[in-house]
Amino acid sequence: MILSSRKNIVKIQLAFFIVIIILFCALVLTLPRISIPLSLSYILFLALNPIVSWLMRFRLSKTKSTVIVFVILAFFIGIPLFKVIPVLSLQTKDIQYSLPQIEQYIIVQYEIVTDFIKAKTGHEVADGYIFQALTQIEGWASDFVVKLPNYLATLLEWIFLVPFFTFFMIRDADTFKKMFLSFTPNIIFERFYYVMHVFNRQLGDYFFAKFVEAMIVGGIITLGLLIMGVNNAVILGFVAGLTNIVPYVGPFLGVIPAIVLTMIEYGLTSPTMGAVLILYSVANAVDVFFVFPFLVSKIVNLHPMIVAISVIVGSHYAGITGMVISIPVVAAIKLIITEIYNEIYTERSK
Amino acid sequence: MSSSYEKEVKESGSKESNLTKRIDFGMMKYLWMANPLSRVRRDSIPRFLRNVELLKNFSDNELRILAKYMHSRKFSESDVVFREGEIGIGFYFIFSGLIELSKTDYGNEVGEEKFLILDEFSYFGEMALLQDGNPRSATAIAKSPCELVGMFKPDLEHLIEKHPVIAAKIIQSISLALADRLYFLTEEASKLSRRLRKLERQMAEKQVENK
Structure with missing residues (x-):
């Protein structure tokens, strides 16, 4: 009875389509264990897709070009990763053993300072804060060490899942897209397809630009550190490139491991430390003055305030992944709002 | 070959000439x-x-x-494929069925003007593929259950990236068709303007005679 009218069928099609989209969104939002690797692999897919398209011009099949890109990428990511994991486990063990020593050292130093102050001024400095802080830090550290296997398990899961998802996303993107479009109702088909396309293109351009930017920054830093002869130059460069993807906060995050490692190796006031800091500043200056204005800013035309707010909101909801995704998502939302605004407010030429 | x-x-x-045994x-x-x-x-x-x-x-x-x-899309009878004034992003080939194109007459002289009925193997809406954000110039409605094969701007962009030669060929084909139509329209327009001038002259002569 309901199906007898043509108008009802159109309505049912639309409802079915919207229900599927809502279900999908709900699924992604409620299962972070899947949605985070899924969004990471989507980012990788967007960044790598132009390269695959470019390879396909040489009459290579899609699968072949995807495999080529993956082999090259595995080479560049795999080697630092194999270097990082043993070092990481070694150093966490180190920290585990040296933590009590450091604590003892700080307490002794603190006593010397308080004694010094008491002798000079006659005031006794309250020592509640320092011990509170120490217990707090100790708690965090032991918590981290205890949970480390958990983190490593998640990381391993991601290391397996992200390339897996990315591979099939690149290879079968067109099939997925066609399938999805095939049940898009006729009334909204053209507009929906167009918005989806512009959304994907904007996100893709952004991540491709960011990918290139990260490679430039990472490359400069790796090269500089190699010339200076600092240990772990490749890892540090890789980390700097990776953190560079996060706007504003990223460069500062990237410099922390460099400072820590140089401090352990050469001391806080050594000339190497200064050189490392200068190198990082130069790399970021190159990024800010030459790479960013030509590559990224043309793609994402957002006010700096909106960028800062979206990074904070992103980090609040999805951690580092959120910080990476926030900007293009906001840019895309802006695009969709503009599209709808134009649809509603612009007068049709009649 | x-x-x-x-x-x-x-x-x-039709020739039935070189039938080999291999x-x-x-x-x-x-x-x-x-x-x-x-x-x-x-x-x-x-x-x-x-x-x-x-x-x-x-x-x-x-x-x-x-x-x-390309995308295969099914339409039932009297479904609207696109409306005049909507922003169009692609064009359609008719795989099966009939499509009626109509244009609203804003001078309110003849009401809605149905000017064309298309059947299998013809195409419509091809201007949208080359234009940028321009509104459709006519409304397309399915006159019978239809199956259309559509190609849209995003597809053309992907085609340009992955198969530039094919993309160039499709753009060339559409341009040729449009150029032909433009030529035909220019001829029509010049014919009409000549006739208009002739009528104006006749009217002017009549007015002179009347005086």
């Missing part, structure tokens, strides 16, 4: 593909495109690739 085997067979079929694998493949019982969708769209006049300079393989970038 033609680039299209199907075309070649069509052309040589097994012709190309022919067997063609017969297998042309088998009316095989209902493989993947083959039916390229085969349909082969018969479209607009795509006559495409080879079979190019059509096969082109078909991957």
